[in-house]
């Protein structure tokens with residue numbers, strides 16, 4: 399084998415190895431926060447209330463005294479197809495769920511959302527987590543540890559909780575995540591009325 403041929407073969411080998419590595423390591427990229435916000439705005443305008451939710455249902459704290467959950471068509475089909483949120487074990491790619499958080503005066507204070515993006519975050523069921531101010535300003539986005547740590551309590555339902563009073567979290571859990579926030583008295587009342595709904 400002469401020197402030139404050997405060089406060509408080696409380079410070819412390196413190139414092929416390089417391609418394999420790149421293919422394996424390519425991270426799945428979340429849509430931009432602005433793009434997801436546009437999709438959220440569309441669902442807000444069309445009042446796409448999530449099956450199982452109803453407008454201004456009770457929430458847990460002073461920041462979400464009332465909540466309304468929305469869903470896009472993919473998530474809606476999964477929930478309706480299974481019969482309820484507590485019957486869904488896997489959401490399809492592209493599923494989008496939204497929780498509008500209102501204060502005691504029904505003023506919108508924040509929007510949280512989760513988008514199913516296969517390969518994005520396998521340890522946390524591949525949800526892109528997002529939190530926005532009502533203006534669309536991003537508060538948290540992407541792989542957000544605090545969101546995932548709590549939603550992991552609903553791993554059986556693919557990280558999605560059923561709205562109160564179907565599923566409730568103990569006060570101690572809310573306090574552990576949000577020590578400064580005040581609990582909503584209506585939620586405390588639900589906890590004592592529906593002890594069987596408390597997620598363990």
Ligand code: HEC
Nearest residue numbers: 495496497510511512527528529544545548558559561575
């Ligand atoms: C301490 C627990 C906890 C934390 C932290 C938390 N959530 Fe939730 N989330 C819930 C519960 C419980 C519900 C069900 C509705 C309710 O109780 O208000 C919910 C509802 C939702 C919903 C509606 C779909 C569903 O699962 O019912 C979305 C979307 C959501 N949360 C996104 C987020 C995002 C994004 C973050 C982080 C910025 C976050 N959550 C942080 C507990 C939590």
